[in-house]
Amino acid sequence: MTIRLTPEHLIGWSRGCNQRGRRGEEAKERRRKRSGTDCRAAEEEMEQSVIHLSHCQKEIFCFAVPEVCPSCGEELKGRRLQEAPVSLPSPFTDGHKTSCCLLVAPAHNNQDRDFTGTSDLHTGISNTKGVVYNYTQDGVRRDQIGWSHCISVPLVRPDMFHLLAQWDQYLETFSEGPAWDPVWQKFHEEDHNCFSFCLQFLNGILAMEGHGALSRDDFTRCFILPRMRRVSKYTTLIRHLQEHQYYLADRQETLGDRQEESVTNS
Template identity: 85%
Template structure:
């Protein structure tokens, strides 16, 4: 079971841990009775139960991902949830409608809560699209590079955008705008968890957190945590999404596909297929 990460501030330090310590691990001062603005808070996990989502793009470890993780060398699988939490996902056997198995995944909302007309018809659109010959293995074979789970999600979203009279998304735009920001947050969160499991605490200067801006620092995975959370909220991937400003061709992502990944030296954004 995933452990909750606690965040607190003290003596100009941002401190992350699994449980609030009695004494500050930086200065040794007792933490009991601190002021409210310094009270510990629980960091929100980037993972969710996909079957409790509605109208979302879901990313989860693929069936052949034995470690069931999201690290950069692991295969991932994508699907789309209907309004009841059933996950439609394309595999070698055609479109599956899973009512279980997506309990630990990354969720990207696709429809704003005020888009009532879209919410009312989402299930019908998704079912009709899934029944098309494009996803029938008799007519079209699953291909791990260019006709796969990622293709299914992208083409469904583009069919919705077309009905709404909006611009279609390319594979690169789709990855950059919808997936890359969330996977960056997953990477930071996972790195933090691993650090805490080994070292109990992770600390960074509070001033550094406030001044380093957009700078990426893999050795300090949470120094821009608050900023990353704001970016996720502002770029949540609704259907009105514009071309994303986050990520690029130097951004590394796990490969999203159903079958076993082929070894390739190029794991850049352009090489990320599903």
């Protein structure tokens, strides 16, 4: 599956912001009542642990180590494999367990919990306590629930103690600004939305650290798209395994990801 999440698709994110603002409280109540229903089921579906092992020059992906190799039929029990089976790390994160991250989550009206380039998405920024600040048509929300299944982009290196110590104050002060007060400036789906809030805050931090500003295009291409591609591969693999039990690939094919760095990494 190809993900094309360009700035033009950010209107999909703005629709997500709009939905969060207009029906935020109702959605929060529904979320409490819908434990175990469709949205949670979709998230749990993506949280299944995927096992990766190698045998007979094949990369094998499955939910449980099989007794025999699905490629050659050789018994695997008690035999040495080329590499020990490992669990693939999930690309999803509980946003409330993150610190100083930009978060991308499905909007409340995105019932399938999809992260595709055309689905409605919403963005926010976590403080050091996992509270997610996110902009909607009603202003800035400070969510303590609702971001347990999302994509995270670290914004601060762990050793940047001076910035970590001030992060919550910076985020709170920025959120109180008139640009995010609906009395002073209205939410706009195209150019004043949840992503605008996140990017303007990030660029303010970058300026304080002596770095140049990031455009929407640059930030999306460098930090969002790589994670979206990983999510796309992972969800495609999960759905294949649910239907076919195994996925086999030639040994030279890899699912490795580049090491992720924080945005403020110098």
